[in-house]
Amino acid sequence: DRWYQRRVRGAASAFGERKWLQVSLENLSSSKALDQSSQSVLSDVVRLYALDCIQRDLGWFLSEQVLPVDQGKRVAELIRDLCLSSHSSSPSETKAYVGDHILPLVESFGIPDEVLAAPIGLDWVKFNETDNRGEIENLRALL
Numbered sequence: 001d002r003w004y005q006r007r008v009r010g011a012a013s014a015f016g017e018r019k020w021l022q023v024s025l026e027n028l029s030s031s032k033a034l035d036q037s038s039q040s041v042l043s044d045v046v047r048l049y050a051l052d053c054i055q056r057d058l059g060w061f062l063s064e065q066v067l068p069v070d071q072g073k074r075v076a077e078l079i080r081d082l083c084l085s086s087h088s089s090s091p092s093e094t095k096a097y098v099g100d101h102i103l104p105l106v107e108s109f110g111i112p113d114e115v116l117a118a119p120i121g122l123d124w125v126k127f128n129e130t131d132n133r134g135e136i137e138n139l140r141a142l143l
Contacts, residue, residue, distance in 0.1 A: 017053045021046065044098045045105065048082045051075055 024046045028039060054061060055075050061067040084097045098105075 021050055021053075024049075041098065041101045041105070044082055048079065048098055051079045051082070055079060 024042075028034075028043055028046065031039070034042065054067070058067075058072055058075060062069060062072045082098050084099050
């Protein structure tokens with residue numbers, strides 16, 4: 001019974017992931033309202049999501065030979081490369097990374113500060129300036 005429930009949940013998740021990716025790719029390819037830079041960033045976000053979905057079930061993809069082993073080995077590397085910021089790469093490279101746009105992407109959801117439960121969710125750069133050991137005693141200073 002548990003085996004069956006896991007299979008049903010897995011199938012439902014896979015369907016939802018596939019549908020989200022399909023709709024996202026269709027919207028990106030048909031959108032005329034986005035400038036080239038925005039289109040590039042959103043394409044990388046979609047690619048990052050797809051790679052994350054693959055990484056979560058990488059064992060299955062490899063064991064069922066859906067994905068060749070050499071490509072499976074590159075998944076984590078591709079995710080890392082997409083998450084980099086231009087500050088952490090070679091100065092001669094001109095590629096934009098999702099990491100360069102992460103704050104505006106997160107802010108685009110419009111979640112008010114008071115809804116964010118964790119202090120790190122407000123100003124993560126300032127939060128990590130000191131070793132706060134996860135304490136929230138200085139939360140007022142961040143607000």
